[in-house]
Amino acid sequence: MARAATTSDTFNAIAEPQRREILMLLRGGERPVTELARDLGMTQPQASKHLRVLREVGLVRVRGAGKQRLYDLDARGLRPVHEWVGGFERFWSESFDRLDEYVQELKQARQEEPHDGDDQ
Amino acid sequence: MARAATTSDTFNAIAEPQRREILMLLRGGERPVTELARDLGMTQPQASKHLRVLREVGLVRVRGAGKQRLYDLDARGLRPVHEWVGGFERFWSESFDRLDEYVQELKQARQEEPHDGDDQ
DNA sequence: TTGACGCATTCCCATATAGGCATATGATGG
DNA sequence: CCATCATATGCCTATATGGGAATGCGTCAA
Structure with a gap:
């Protein structure tokens, strides 16, 4: 269909x-x-x-x-769309946080056990 | 296409x-x-x-x-959509205002010169 | 290795466009 | 009423997509 x-x-x-x-x-x-x-x-x-x-x-x-x-x-019809997408706002923030945490972890891991080639 | x-x-x-x-x-x-x-x-x-x-x-x-x-x-991809639609936020607010004004005008007009059949 | 389970793919069909072109419809000026 | 400008529609084609059914593929357990 x-x-x-x-x-x-x-x-x-x-x-x-x-x-x-x-x-x-x-x-x-x-x-x-x-x-x-x-x-x-x-x-x-x-x-x-x-x-x-x-x-x-x-x-x-x-x-x-x-x-x-x-x-x-007549943008009134866009309001529901905005609200629907807005219902995911906290999730993309979380995603950024997770990404940030990941980056932090990488940094720490690098400082704790520095291997050759880790820093390109 | x-x-x-x-x-x-x-x-x-x-x-x-x-x-x-x-x-x-x-x-x-x-x-x-x-x-x-x-x-x-x-x-x-x-x-x-x-x-x-x-x-x-x-x-x-x-x-x-x-x-x-x-x-x-992974809702990060929804952020641009939210922002795009959000770019119209002030317009749907305005739309509501305009609609409100329009309704007010209708009310006034009706009170000032009531015709037969105006109220169905 | 075989069998079962969970999922991804493929094939085929019906349908809904978007694009391009020609043309119908509407409103305006003489 | 006619000519013209501004739009809306109809028609046709190529393509993308969703649904259904069958099947391929990877993983796990015995």
């Missing part, structure tokens, strides 16, 4: 590098499709397609402005 | 619901494949495949323990 439809999952929506870039660009304010496409070096249809996905998961809003359609960031 | 290979992108790795579940389970400590598969209601090959992806992006480590292979969480 391939993967869950991107149109129904924020995690999938931001799994696409170009979509992440679009979101980052939109932090600077609302923009028309063509401008986004140009700035990100993609074709207009591509931009429209990515924007559609982002719109369907609710990460962007659209507003008609004359002939143009201005896309605006 | 479909999507970027999951094996080289953490965002893609965690875009899979089952892989997210595996990571969440591993917060409880290292576990053998079969146990993960059983707890998550998936087949052993499936678990192995997902674990492989997670291993290739560095989100889990493996350790041989007799006939078993114990998988352990």
